[in-house]
Amino acid sequence: QVHLQESGPGLVKPSEALSLTCSVSGDSMRSYYWSWIRQSPGIGLEWIAYISHTGDTNYNPSLKSRVTISVDTSNNQFSLRMNSVIAADTAVYYCARGTIFGVAHDAFDIWGQGTMVNVSS
Amino acid sequence: QSALTQPASVSGSPGQSITISCTGTISDIGTYSLVSWYQQHPGKAPKLLIYEDNKRPSGASNRFSGSKSGNTASLTISGLQAEDEAEYFCCSCAGGSMSVVFGGGTKLTVL
Numbered sequence: 001q002v003h004l005q006e007s008g009p010g011l012v013k014p015s016e017a018l019s020l021t022c023s024v025s026g027d028s029m030r031s032y033y034w035s036w037i038r039q040s041p042g043i044g045l046e047w048i049a050y051i052s053h054t055g056d057t058n059y060n061p062s063l064k065s066r067v068t069i070s071v072d073t074s075n076n077q078f079s080l081r082m083n084s085v086i087a088a089d090t091a092v093y094y095c096a097r098g099t100i101f102g103v104a105h106d107a108f109d110i111w112g113q114g115t116m117v118n119v120s121s
Numbered sequence: 122q123s124a125l126t127q128p129a130s131v132s133g134s135p136g137q138s139i140t141i142s143c144t145g146t147i148s149d150i151g152t153y154s155l156v157s158w159y160q161q162h163p164g165k166a167p168k169l170l171i172y173e174d175n176k177r178p179s180g181a182s183n184r185f186s187g188s189k190s191g192n193t194a195s196l197t198i199s200g201l202q203a204e205d206e207a208e209y210f211c212c213s214c215a216g217g218s219m220s221v222v223f224g225g226g227t228k229l230t231v232l
Binding site: 035044045046047050058059060061094098099101103104105106107108109111112113114 | 124153155157159166167168169172173178210212214218219220221222223224225226
């Protein structure tokens with residue numbers, strides 16, 4: 001059974017960088033896209049980025065300038081770094097596994113439980 | 122890329138059927154047959170209900186069905202149950218870069 005677990009600090013100061021890691025257990029990272037998605041309090045879901053096991057990436061255009069996604073297949077992990085955070089980046093951050101249709105992202109079939117990140121001084 | 126458009130809320134009585142719409146553009150829903158739907162209960166992670174417009178993953182209830190016409194996708198829930206009260210999100214592949222876009226979510230109330 002595949003399991004995803006997010007980890008990282010729950011509190012980040014404005015203008016600093018947010019770093020999160022997702023640990024994948026129960027399956028190989030091959031043949032899927034691995035995403036970060038966030039949900040601000042009371043707001044809907046926002047896709048941030050995905051990465052393949054080979055390191056191919058795709059970013060939300062509105063966040064691309066501040067975000068880097070990376071993968072470590074030897075440890076079955078992938079990570080998110082978001083620079084210059086502001087209060088509006090306060091959200092629950094989920095990692096999720098994405099199935100692939102051809103070369104396109106299909107659906108998020110497995111989700112982590114989510115981790116709350118507060119941006120505050 | 123713009124978010125897909127969903128109604129903020131819908132409601133129905135137990136046993137009834139309801140439909141939630143998800144409107145996009147020719148650049149997302151209108152081009153890709155890759156609409157997915159998710160159910161989210163408060164404090165929980167979303168759960169996949171429908172993928173590739175109208176396919177159900179193993180384990181998903183057959184009371185949930187998906188369809189699409191033009192730039193609009195729909196999720197229908199038949200035989201409403203109290204446990205269906207949740208928020209529902211649509212999602213699609215979008216644009217030439219094949220990024221991902223979500224709808225704003227629809228809160229379902231079972232009366």
